[in-house]
Amino acid sequence: MAVLSCGDTPDASLVRWAQNLPKNLQVRMVKMGLLNGRFASAGKLLAEHVADWEKMLQAKGNTPGHVLRYKADVERIVAISKSKYLADLTPSHVQRALATMRDGNAKTPGLSLQTCNHALRAVKSFSKWMVADRRATEDALAHLKSFNVQTDRRHNRRALSDEECRWLMGTAKIGKPIFGMSGEDRTILYCLALGTGFRANELRSLTPMSFSLDTDSPTVTIKAGYSKRRRQDEQPISNELAEVLGPWLKGKPMDAPAFATLPSKWHLAKMLRRDMAAARKAWLDEAKDNAELRRERDESDFLVAKDASGCVADFHALRHTYITRVVKSGVTVKMAQELARHSTPVLTLGVYSHIGLHDTSKAVNALPSLKPTVPTTQAVQLRKTGTDG
Numbered sequence: 001m002a003v004l005s006c007g008d009t010p011d012a013s014l015v016r017w018a019q020n021l022p023k024n025l026q027v028r029m030v031k032m033g034l035l036n037g038r039f040a041s042a043g044k045l046l047a048e049h050v051a052d053w054e055k056m057l058q059a060k061g062n063t064p065g066h067v068l069r070y071k072a073d074v075e076r077i078v079a080i081s082k083s084k085y086l087a088d089l090t091p092s093h094v095q096r097a098l099a100t101m102r103d104g105n106a107k108t109p110g111l112s113l114q115t116c117n118h119a120l121r122a123v124k125s126f127s128k129w130m131v132a133d134r135r136a137t138e139d140a141l142a143h144l145k146s147f148n149v150q151t152d153r154r155h156n157r158r159a160l161s162d163e164e165c166r167w168l169m170g171t172a173k174i175g176k177p178i179f180g181m182s183g184e185d186r187t188i189l190y191c192l193a194l195g196t197g198f199r200a201n202e203l204r205s206l207t208p209m210s211f212s213l214d215t216d217s218p219t220v221t222i223k224a225g226y227s228k229r230r231r232q233d234e235q236p237i238s239n240e241l242a243e244v245l246g247p248w249l250k251g252k253p254m255d256a257p258a259f260a261t262l263p264s265k266w267h268l269a270k271m272l273r274r275d276m277a278a279a280r281k282a283w284l285d286e287a288k289d290n291a292e293l294r295r296e297r298d299e300s301d302f303l304v305a306k307d308a309s310g311c312v313a314d315f316h317a318l319r320h321t322y323i324t325r326v327v328k329s330g331v332t333v334k335m336a337q338e339l340a341r342h343s344t345p346v347l348t349l350g351v352y353s354h355i356g357l358h359d360t361s362k363a364v365n366a367l368p369s370l371k372p373t374v375p376t377t378q379a380v381q382l383r384k385t386g387t388d389g
Contacts, residue, residue, distance in 0.1 A: 046078055076119065094141060121146075156311045165190075179270075189262070199319060
């Protein structure tokens, strides 16, 4: 027993034995100095470990939002599974907690599989850290598998067409403020999202210093702390977009947020959908004098928040639109992956690019012709006589 209270690393079998002791006995042994809680995690509540893990995440330079969400996800799983100590946080308890989050109840709506997967990543990160920090001997959650998000239709996003984008920005530009953001600022925001593929938090981090517009190859730079890849990203933009951004940025404080009135993440989707609804109404009104055209437009999915196949258009759909447009432009797979800033081309082509039947038909029609060449009379004669060479 003394080996468990000394400063050396204890035998793994002894640690496992100590971890399986009743909690009240573990606490008593720690207080008596017979058991080292650092290795057996005895007598220390999960909440205390989570607090220490939070400090580690902060010390590593993660953004406050990242730390807050990861901690909240772990605390939610701990609460739902009613886990008090590390030994309570078993794979089966975590799976049941995730199932509860997914299914919801009469008071709380169920979460998407994508959100559940994020919570799973957080709690697995916590479990892995427990081992790395020598607070546990094994990572019990290492083999838990993520949900298949392809079976969840709630967050299948769609890409907007070029025409939808033009109507969206044109209508937003003359629209009234929404959540404190002017029509002009919303137009620039949509234009920048569609021209870079930046995520909401990345756009929120931009200052006038992030833009390099007076060059032959204009760029917008995201600092490593705000990029999902945790590295500085210098994203090229078109000259047309640079010409739009220049006048808008003029006079803004260089170190202040470029989008000072950008609403919260949860309001961004609402803001976009209000502008989409206004743009759709204007598009429908344009055909008010043509009954047949108006009927066709009424039945279309043009600028709807959710189309007939169940795919939605929220703010992140603008990133899907950017990547889809990049892929359609005909660049190489490697270039598309680089512009999308993805770790794998599977994500770029399989999830974020939305290619329709019209696009595939166009690609097929662009293939080189295989139309048979009609033989000349001389070639036919040679083939008949068997003297072709």
